Amino acid sequence: MQVTETLNEGLKRGYTITVPAADLDAKVEAKLLEAQPEVEIKGFRKGKVPMAILRKQFGQRLMGDAMQDAIDGAMNEHFEKSGDRPALQPKIEMKGGDTWKEGDDLVVDMSYEKLPEIPEADLSGITLERLVVKADEAAVTEALENLAKAGQTFEDRKKGSKAKDGDQVVIDFKGSVDGVEFEGGAGEDYPLVLGSGSFIPGFEEQLVGAKAGEDVSVTVTFPENYGAAHLAGKEAVFACTVKEVKAPKAAEIDDELAKKFGAESLEALKAQVSERLEAEYSGASRAVLKRSLLDQLDALVKFDLPPSLVEAEAGQIAHQLWHEENPNVHDHNHGAIEPTEEHNKLAERRVRLGLLLAEIGRKAEVQVTDAELTQAVLAQARQYPGQERQFFEFIQKNPQAQQQLRAPIFEDKVVDHIVAGAKVTDKEVSKDDLTKAVDALDEM
Structure with missing residues (x-):
């Protein structure tokens, strides 16, 4: 040879x-x-x-x-x-x-x-600030009020009362297009919360002000991207009979509410809420800290990047952002999306940091365990209720899918490894300050 x-x-x-x-x-x-x-x-x-x-x-x-x-x-x-x-x-x-x-x-x-030779990165100078937020009484109370609202019930309004935004109306309805009723356009005793956005845009607004016993004709236009193609973009008329008008009543913040959410008592629910809030704050704080770390790593070393990786990453970024700007398009039946200079710069940063983290992790012998991968598979499988077995089989037979699950776990473990050796100071801030710091990540 x-x-x-x-x-x-x-x-x-x-x-x-x-x-x-x-x-x-x-x-x-x-x-x-x-x-x-x-x-x-x-x-x-x-x-x-x-x-x-x-x-x-x-x-x-x-x-x-x-x-x-x-x-x-x-x-x-x-x-x-x-x-x-x-x-x-x-x-x-x-x-x-x-x-x-x-x-x-x-x-x-x-x-x-070929992958480039990654120069040695001097991590000794990395300094990080970790934002710390405590779940104070006001935050816990706000969370409990939201739970009470989620657990709300509805009570009949006084006879002759007009329906308001947020009220529940119980209706019978029949929809027609050009005078012809269509399949799936009718319902009886349907409890509709006005302002919930659960019906076609414009439908619920036309029931505001209606009274129990009234007939209301609601005219709406189906969205152009409506799931049923034969109705997309068509004007429809719904003949509605308002049978009941009910006002929302938030649940009391007491032991009964706690039991609805699986806690033994209100005090136990408060403890759970506090723990969940601090976990959320911790996750947000980590995102801010990780961005600071990546910014410092990005400035530490420079090296040539494989053009094919940058091109593929830029294409993926452009495609993802296009779909975010066009949320009504759920398939890929669209024209070619050309990456911009901004997409290319972001792709270069992602590829450079990805290669650098991979090299740091390799030298530190960072490994993703089978148990960690299994946990990731379980978490992902929950998004496919009723199809968990099929999902597991797909992952088992698809090494590329396994790698897609393994990669973020590996990256987080490398980040943890670097943070463990960095100079980290804790700074206690308010929830609002943390929110501003997280919002700023999207603006960078």
């Missing part, structure tokens, strides 16, 4: 790999000899089939296997000797692919971008 360098430009590498025909034939011969004792063909006893017949019957398929083995072996040997780590899967092109015949040498071109 011969490997000849054809390209050495920045991080780009190119090689021509030549495997002599005799080496390929020897591999085929070895595979035939290995299989011969188990082969049984009509007219011959098991293990006694002549090599010539074996070659005629199985040689072509085994030649394909031998070629793949030769290419894989050459690549592995090359990367072991050179120390190169390809940024993406190397591109392999076989020369004379259509005209190649048995007896010819196997010649392939291999090209890739």
